[in-house]
Amino acid sequence: MPDMMASRPAPTPAPELQVAHVSESASKLASNPSFSPLYRQIKGLITRSLQQGDWKPGELIPSEADLARRFGVSQGTVRKAVDELAAEGLLLRRQGRGTFVSTHHEERVKFRFLRIVPDAAADGVADGARPLPQPMERQFLECKRTRASQEVARTLGIKVGESVTQIRRLLLLAGEPVVYEDIYLPGPAFRGLTAERLESYRGPLYALFESEFSTRMVRAEEKLRAVNASAQEAQLLRVREAEALLLVERLSFSYGELPAEYRRGLYNTRHHHYRNELN
Amino acid sequence: MPDMMASRPAPTPAPELQVAHVSESASKLASNPSFSPLYRQIKGLITRSLQQGDWKPGELIPSEADLARRFGVSQGTVRKAVDELAAEGLLLRRQGRGTFVSTHHEERVKFRFLRIVPDAAADGVADGARPLPQPMERQFLECKRTRASQEVARTLGIKVGESVTQIRRLLLLAGEPVVYEDIYLPGPAFRGLTAERLESYRGPLYALFESEFSTRMVRAEEKLRAVNASAQEAQLLRVREAEALLLVERLSFSYGELPAEYRRGLYNTRHHHYRNELN
DNA sequence: TAGTGGTCTAGACCACCGT
DNA sequence: CGGTGGTCTAGACCACTAA
Numbered sequence: 001m002p003d004m005m006a007s008r009p010a011p012t013p014a015p016e017l018q019v020a021h022v023s024e025s026a027s028k029l030a031s032n033p034s035f036s037p038l039y040r041q042i043k044g045l046i047t048r049s050l051q052q053g054d055w056k057p058g059e060l061i062p063s064e065a066d067l068a069r070r071f072g073v074s075q076g077t078v079r080k081a082v083d084e085l086a087a088e089g090l091l092l093r094r095q096g097r098g099t100f101v102s103t104h105h106e107e108r109v110k111f112r113f114l115r116i117v118p119d120a121a122a123d124g125v126a127d128g129a130r131p132l133p134q135p136m137e138r139q140f141l142e143c144k145r146t147r148a149s150q151e152v153a154r155t156l157g158i159k160v161g162e163s164v165t166q167i168r169r170l171l172l173l174a175g176e177p178v179v180y181e182d183i184y185l186p187g188p189a190f191r192g193l194t195a196e197r198l199e200s201y202r203g204p205l206y207a208l209f210e211s212e213f214s215t216r217m218v219r220a221e222e223k224l225r226a227v228n229a230s231a232q233e234a235q236l237l238r239v240r241e242a243e244a245l246l247l248v249e250r251l252s253f254s255y256g257e258l259p260a261e262y263r264r265g266l267y268n269t270r271h272h273h274y275r276n277e278l279n
Numbered sequence: 280m281p282d283m284m285a286s287r288p289a290p291t292p293a294p295e296l297q298v299a300h301v302s303e304s305a306s307k308l309a310s311n312p313s314f315s316p317l318y319r320q321i322k323g324l325i326t327r328s329l330q331q332g333d334w335k336p337g338e339l340i341p342s343e344a345d346l347a348r349r350f351g352v353s354q355g356t357v358r359k360a361v362d363e364l365a366a367e368g369l370l371l372r373r374q375g376r377g378t379f380v381s382t383h384h385e386e387r388v389k390f391r392f393l394r395i396v397p398d399a400a401a402d403g404v405a406d407g408a409r410p411l412p413q414p415m416e417r418q419f420l421e422c423k424r425t426r427a428s429q430e431v432a433r434t435l436g437i438k439v440g441e442s443v444t445q446i447r448r449l450l451l452l453a454g455e456p457v458v459y460e461d462i463y464l465p466g467p468a469f470r471g472l473t474a475e476r477l478e479s480y481r482g483p484l485y486a487l488f489e490s491e492f493s494t495r496m497v498r499a500e501e502k503l504r505a506v507n508a509s510a511q512e513a514q515l516l517r518v519r520e521a522e523a524l525l526l527v528e529r530l531s532f533s534y535g536e537l538p539a540e541y542r543r544g545l546y547n548t549r550h551h552h553y554r555n556e557l558n
Numbered sequence: 559t560a561g562t563g564g565t566c567t568a569g570a571c572c573a574c575c576g577t
Numbered sequence: 578c579g580g581t582g583g584t585c586t587a588g589a590c591c592a593c594t595a596a
Binding site: 316317318352353354355356359373374375376377 | 565573574575576
């Protein structure tokens with residue numbers, strides 16, 4: 001497996017580089033005001049390779065020395081580019097082994113976007129990245145292809161009436177229903193997604209999206225509100241009608257700031273809370 | 280003002296350094312397994328100077344070259360330490376001018392911890408750091424010294440019954456009451472805080488804490504829940520009784536992970552929402 | 559043992575800022 | 578103009594991993 005990488009064709013062969021005027025003079029390219037620093041250009045080239053799928057989630061990318069040779073820059077410059085990508089969560093460095101494309105399959109990063117935690121577990125030191133201690137059960141209530149409403153279309157940046165896949169599901173923690181959410185996925189990329197596939201898959205949804213639909217969620221924005229439960233919502237989450245629920249709207253982005261998923265979730269915060277860190 | 284800095288006594292004079300065995304041999308110190316990399320030690324020394332108040336919020340710290348000389352390391356090593364501190368929001372670099380201690384007085388960072396935004400303003404590109412567009416009005420309902428309840432004591436890491444300052448206030452955005460919160464501050468540090476001082480102060484509370492109580496909030500953790508409004512809460516926020524409100528509990532830390540403020544806020548999310556970014 | 563990322567250095571030049 | 582942070586290079590050595 002690792003040696004496959006050595007023989008993999010260069011994803012962005014050196015001749016393609018638009019930074020040729022740099023390496024020969026070793027001078028900064030910023031005499032042209034529209035130019036970004038070299039390491040940002042390198043970062044852009046690496047990002048493009050990720051977008052294009054030259055290196056897939058979980059795979060090893062070429063070594064820093066290798067990339068430096070390909071791009072005709074010093075290893076330090078590549079290092080700074082990779083540093084930023086690692087900080088943004090796109091790459092994962094492992095000393096002695098190499099640099100890998102981040103994936104939602106990793107134990108460490110599972111449920112990276114799910115910020116709900118049981119009240120008991122939240123005290124003490126910061127520990128946001130810890131997986132949920134209790135078992136999580138999922139119930140898929142619905143999975144259908146439908147047409148984008150105005151709200152969904154606007155959010156996902158597609159046209160009203162375009163095909164989307166809608167998933168409705170319930171998450172239970174320690175047997176208690178905690179999250180009830182609708183998930184909207186743009187049509188083309190998620191064509192083959194069926195209820196059966198959802199049922200049979202073990203692991204986070206985002207891992208499934210990555211493996212089978214070539215869509216990796218990189219970043220997300222959430223809007224939180226408090227709302228009163230409707231009769232139907234109350235029944236599903238086993239709370240009283242009009243009880244306060246946390247409404248979480250999430251827009252997830254794939255590579256290149258592409259909106260790739262919209263979620264509208266209701267969280268029962270009786271015994272759980274949404275945890276956030278401010279810096 | 281800037282030249283004051285040049286004559287300021289060295290906050291951590293070079294002889295104090297515990298890293299002496301490094302500079303002479305230029306070899307890594309990690310042969311001792313309990314040691315962290317040089318740049319982290321430098322980072323620790325700078326952090327200590329910030330904690331001790333050697334450099335105060337808003338002030339210019341010595342140049343990288345200067346620090347490198349003092350610590351007996353290369354500028355690149357200092358740079359990496361400062362990079363991390365800047366990424367954590369403790370320092371602020373300004374090209375051509377120098378590196379400054381972060382402060383809650385800066386326009387750019389005002390309301391850094393207040394994540395509520397009007398629904399209308401939230402669409403489009405990521406822009407979390409933007410100040411609120413509308414005017415914000417504050418009403419201080421109460422400011423008294425009291426004794427720490429069990430909850431407050433546990434959260435702030437003090438003993439039950441110890442003296443704390445409690446502030447109760449209302450925030451109005453565009454004339455609409457949006458936040459109703461209780462703020463608890465540990466007794467010793469905030470002795471002189473009075474209702475009059477709160478009323479007369481312009482600018483964020485955290486700026487006041489910084490200027491007059493030598494307590495800079497560096498980081499915070501929040502727990503969010505949805506709750507039904509009590510009669511009193513409903514009246515103050517001008518919503519119906521039992522209407523859903525967003526409960527935000529915030530624990531803020533000063534330098535050295537010291538818990539320095541506990542807040543319990545109720546947000547009216549009828550026309551505003553809590554905005555969050557996931558990476 | 560070979561290869562990888564991690565640390566550290568020294569030195570060059572650039573962009574930006576205030577005087 | 579001098580001083581600051583920002584970029585880039587080249588090279589050394591270390592720590593970790595896997596074969």
